[in-house]
Amino acid sequence: MTLVDVRDLVKHYAGERRWFGLGRPQAPVRAVDGVSFTIASGRTLGLVGESGSGKTTVGRTMLRLQEPTSGKMLFDGNDVFALDVTRLRALRRRMQIVFQDPYSSLNPRMTVDDTLREPLEIHGLNGTVTALLDEVGLDAAFAKRYPHELSGGQRQRVGIARALSVEPQFIVCDEPVSALDVSVQAQVLNLLADLQAKRRLTYLFIAHDLAVVRHIADDVAVMYLGKLVERAPAGEIYAQPRHPYTRALLSAVPEPNPHTTKRRIVLPGDIPSPAHPPPGCPFHPRCPHPKKSQRCRTEPPPLRPITPGHDAACHFAEEPM
Numbered sequence: 001m002t003l004v005d006v007r008d009l010v011k012h013y014a015g016e017r018r019w020f021g022l023g024r025p026q027a028p029v030r031a032v033d034g035v036s037f038t039i040a041s042g043r044t045l046g047l048v049g050e051s052g053s054g055k056t057t058v059g060r061t062m063l064r065l066q067e068p069t070s071g072k073m074l075f076d077g078n079d080v081f082a083l084d085v086t087r088l089r090a091l092r093r094r095m096q097i098v099f100q101d102p103y104s105s106l107n108p109r110m111t112v113d114d115t116l117r118e119p120l121e122i123h124g125l126n127g128t129v130t131a132l133l134d135e136v137g138l139d140a141a142f143a144k145r146y147p148h149e150l151s152g153g154q155r156q157r158v159g160i161a162r163a164l165s166v167e168p169q170f171i172v173c174d175e176p177v178s179a180l181d182v183s184v185q186a187q188v189l190n191l192l193a194d195l196q197a198k199r200r201l202t203y204l205f206i207a208h209d210l211a212v213v214r215h216i217a218d219d220v221a222v223m224y225l226g227k228l229v230e231r232a233p234a235g236e237i238y239a240q241p242r243h244p245y246t247r248a249l250l251s252a253v254p255e256p257n258p259h260t261t262k263r264r265i266v267l268p269g270d271i272p273s274p275a276h277p278p279p280g281c282p283f284h285p286r287c288p289h290p291k292k293s294q295r296c297r298t299e300p301p302p303l304r305p306i307t308p309g310h311d312a313a314c315h316f317a318e319e320p321m
Contacts, residue, residue, distance in 0.1 A: 009071035046217030096163035102155035153184035242312035
């Protein structure tokens with residue numbers, strides 16, 4: 001059953017004026033430019049891409065932490081973008097977020113007990129702080145500590161416990177392990193997987209590291225410059241990527257076997273400005289495809305089915321590189 005249905009999501013930011021608020025405003029920043037996907041109940045969609053591709057903006061806009069420019073976000077059949085403040089607050093219990101930075105997302109003046117007790121009291125729930133800490137693998141003694149007294153992994157576990165406190169169905173995990181050591185990353189990923197199985201949670205897992213996403217995602221969507229360029233089940237996208245950008249990202253994943261060689265695809269330049277995206281295919285200035293043509297420079301490729309369940313936005317997605 002589909003729990004989350006995002007349809008043609010757009011988020012543009014107004015351009016600033018050049019000289020101290022005077023003069024013509026600059027072009028709007030197209031952070032998210034027509035993104036659509038669905039997530040079935042109990043499954044995880046990994047949303048990946050470079051910094052600046054619009055991944056975090058998608059997650060925050062879905063939860064209305066910032067207002068969309070246009071589009072729809074259907075959660076269990078309810079259009080989140082059309083709800084008034086009262087109805088949105090009631091729905092927020094079912095949709096939560098785990099932030100990237102486990103330090104700045106916690107109030108430094110509140111103990112762990114205060115942080116976890118607050119949502120329980122606001123929503124009139126019967127859960128206990130001790131039970132929440134136990135669920136994320138922390139001892140009850142941590143309740144009296146402040147964020148600066150915790151390690152990065154412990155702080156992130158508190159952030160996860162805070163999200164769980166209101167008994168949600170859907171959680172946006174916004175790069176939840178990118179600020180952690182590799183060994184701690186594995187622990188937090190295992191915790192998220194165990195919680196999903198126990199509570200039947202649905203995740204949008206945002207990351208820039210495809211190696212991390214591989215361990216938790218059922219399906220993967222790849223973003224570039226505010227648009228989805230590829231979408232498929234995780235196993236298929238790792239075995240047979242169709243978009244040259246996805247191939248480049250996968251080539252950067254470290255190979256654990258020292259005797260295995262892998263050709264690294266190095267993309268020239270940086271991701272273009274979302275205020276001035278290139279015409280045609282947004283990836284064409286950096287694309288290494290040998291058959292790149294004038295069509296790529298003038299005609300934006302739609303996200304279309306290449307094989308059943310596997311979509312890609314490339315004019316040459318059917319052809320090997």
